[in-house]
Amino acid sequence: MRIKETIYKWIFTIFAFASLLFLVGIVVVLFKEGLPIFKHVKLVAFLFGKSWYPTYEPAEYGILPLIMGSVWVTVGAVLVSVPLGVGSALYLDELASYKQKAILKPIIEILASIPSIVFGFFGMVIVAPLIQRIFKLPVGLCALTASIILGVMAIPTICSLAEDALSYVPRSFREASFALGANRWQTLTKVVVPAAGSGVSTSIILGVSRIVGETMTVLMVSGGAAMIPVSFFQPVRPMTATIAAEMGEAAMGSAHYHALFAIGLILFLVTLVFNIIAELISRRFRIKLGLNR
Amino acid sequence: MHNGTRIKISNVSFYYGNLKVLSNISMDIYKNQVTAIIGPSGCGKSTFIRLLNRMNDLITKSKLEGSIYLDNKDIYKAKEDVVAIRRLVGMVFQKPNPFPKSIYENVAYGLEVNNIKDKAFIEHRVIESLRKAALWNEVKDRLHDSALKLSGGQQQRLCIARCLAVDPEVILFDEPCASLDPVSTKKIEELILELKSDYTIVIVTHNMQQAARVSDFTAFLYLGELVEFGHTEKIFTVPKNKKTEEYLTGKFG
Numbered sequence: 454m455r456i457k458e459t460i461y462k463w464i465f466t467i468f469a470f471a472s473l474l475f476l477v478g479i480v481v482v483l484f485k486e487g488l489p490i491f492k493h494v495k496l497v498a499f500l501f502g503k504s505w506y507p508t509y510e511p512a513e514y515g516i517l518p519l520i521m522g523s524v525w526v527t528v529g530a531v532l533v534s535v536p537l538g539v540g541s542a543l544y545l546d547e548l549a550s551y552k553q554k555a556i557l558k559p560i561i562e563i564l565a566s567i568p569s570i571v572f573g574f575f576g577m578v579i580v581a582p583l584i585q586r587i588f589k590l591p592v593g594l595c596a597l598t599a600s601i602i603l604g605v606m607a608i609p610t611i612c613s614l615a616e617d618a619l620s621y622v623p624r625s626f627r628e629a630s631f632a633l634g635a636n637r638w639q640t641l642t643k644v645v646v647p648a649a650g651s652g653v654s655t656s657i658i659l660g661v662s663r664i665v666g667e668t669m670t671v672l673m674v675s676g677g678a679a680m681i682p683v684s685f686f687q688p689v690r691p692m693t694a695t696i697a698a699e700m701g702e703a704a705m706g707s708a709h710y711h712a713l714f715a716i717g718l719i720l721f722l723v724t725l726v727f728n729i730i731a732e733l734i735s736r737r738f739r740i741k742l743g744l745n746r
Numbered sequence: 747m748h749n750g751t752r753i754k755i756s757n758v759s760f761y762y763g764n765l766k767v768l769s770n771i772s773m774d775i776y777k778n779q780v781t782a783i784i785g786p787s788g789c790g791k792s793t794f795i796r797l798l799n800r801m802n803d804l805i806t807k808s809k810l811e812g813s814i815y816l817d818n819k820d821i822y823k824a825k826e827d828v829v830a831i832r833r834l835v836g837m838v839f840q841k842p843n844p845f846p847k848s849i850y851e852n853v854a855y856g857l858e859v860n861n862i863k864d865k866a867f868i869e870h871r872v873i874e875s876l877r878k879a880a881l882w883n884e885v886k887d888r889l890h891d892s893a894l895k896l897s898g899g900q901q902q903r904l905c906i907a908r909c910l911a912v913d914p915e916v917i918l919f920d921e922p923c924a925s926l927d928p929v930s931t932k933k934i935e936e937l938i939l940e941l942k943s944d945y946t947i948v949i950v951t952h953n954m955q956q957a958a959r960v961s962d963f964t965a966f967l968y969l970g971e972l973v974e975f976g977h978t979e980k981i982f983t984v985p986k987n988k989k990t991e992e993y994l995t996g997k998f999g
Binding site: 550625626627628629630631633634635636639643644647648 | 799829855858909912
């Protein structure tokens with residue numbers, strides 16, 4: 454009996470630590486393969502260089518256009534997903550009947566299970582031509598199209614987590630507010646939303662982190678031009694799309710190859726920071742509502 | 747023995763869906779008196795007290811029969827007046843439920859939602875309410891600290907102050923000491939006795955000794971029915987009904 458228990462314990466310990474092992478492995482590889490680029494180009498020139506011509510002679514490795522591509526697309530997607538995601542969470546939590554909620558929430562969550570290539574395909578075939586026609590653009594594949602598709606993709610993350618945060622607000626807070634003569638709107642804006650605020654922010658940060666890291670869709674709909682964009686109607690080339698598009702042609706061990714790993718490293722660090730912030734805020738949220746003492 | 751009826755409950759039955767939880771209750775709640783509602787768990791005490799400020803409106807598929815009059819006005823007739831009713835009939839809940847805001851903001855909340863903008867007036871009212879709730883001396887130096895830093899008993903007195911701030915005439919206490927220690931309980935009970943001179947008080951309690959200590963009138967509810975109602979002294983010394991006697995002597999509970 455004792456031996457059996459020890460074996461079980463070890464098996465599950467190994468399972469639990471496996472993901473830690475993978476994480477460490479990935480981080481090590483990212484640093485090992487990414488850092489050598491700085492033998493070819495200085496950090497500042499890499500981050501703020503305005504030209505990304507990795508296959509020219511001499512090659513230029515300035516990723517500012519790629520960073521700006523990611524920034525534009527992310528900002529646009531946030532503008533789409535935050536109102537829709539938080540708005541639908543508020544609706545589900547405050548206005549929807551029990552039945553509506555039981556139907557709507559799973560449907561919104563199904564949106565998350567659609568493969569990103571399908572979103573990309575949809576963007577290419579339906580949304581891009583539409584955008585092209587409405588705004589009379591030379592091409593429909595641009596930052597706006599990418600923003601819309603990515604924004605829709607982030608809705609389930611934001612809506613689902615924000616709705617959880619709202620529903621964690623204890624009923625007793627609402628009752629206290631109603632008992633003091635507050636109406637529904639006052640209770641929502643003065644008690645429920647402030648109490649759930651940090652939980653809602655966490656949902657937004659995790660949604661953004663999903664947008665930043667999304668690859669297949671942006672590769673398909675963002676247009677792919679490595680220029681610093683000045684409007685939503687220009688094609689862009691976000692960081693993730695660059696890695697996906699170029700990794701196949703970069704010779705292993707070349708400067709180009711290391712540059713792509715360095716982009717991956719930056720993406721990793723950015724999403725890591727987002728996730729840490731989200732975790733910190735949500736911990737504060739749970740303490741604030743007395744959910745874990 | 748009393749100075750008139752404040753709330754008149756007339757043939758009230760209440761349903762959750764098809765389930766009848768209160769059955770044909772009629773009684774009066776008198777001005778400036780403490781009325782205790784006692785009875786075993788699940789007898790409908792909380793449901794009953796929540797009818798008096800229409801808190802049960804929040805429950806879908808519930809239904810009320812009969813009428814409840816506050817100063818001769820049927821509170822279930824004037825549908826648009828829920829807010830006014832809740833201002834007149836304040837409520838303190840079973841578990842202290844201060845908002846995750848500062849002590850000051852908690853007390854000021856009821857004034858703000860009732861569109862009172864005058865800052866000086868709000869401040870005056872906050873201080874006055876905290877004094878009345880016997881909390882002022884403990885919090886006067888940290889009004890802007892989070893209310894959640896207070897102890898359970900202090901939080902409950904804060905909830906009482908929050909309720910007093912909107913200047914109600916009736917205060918409903920729904921098992922206010924259920925989650926408090928004996929010292930905090932004693933403070934709340936003393937407070938209830940003090941508040942009696944200015945307010946009409948209804949208290950639901952699980953604790954028969956508490957009912958005996960604080961109330962003037964007692965109603966005994968059992969399985970959704972009002973078994974006996976009368977002066978607390980009489981109910982506790984010479985109960986008319988056998989069920990009441992059995993409950994008070996601990997035969998069931």
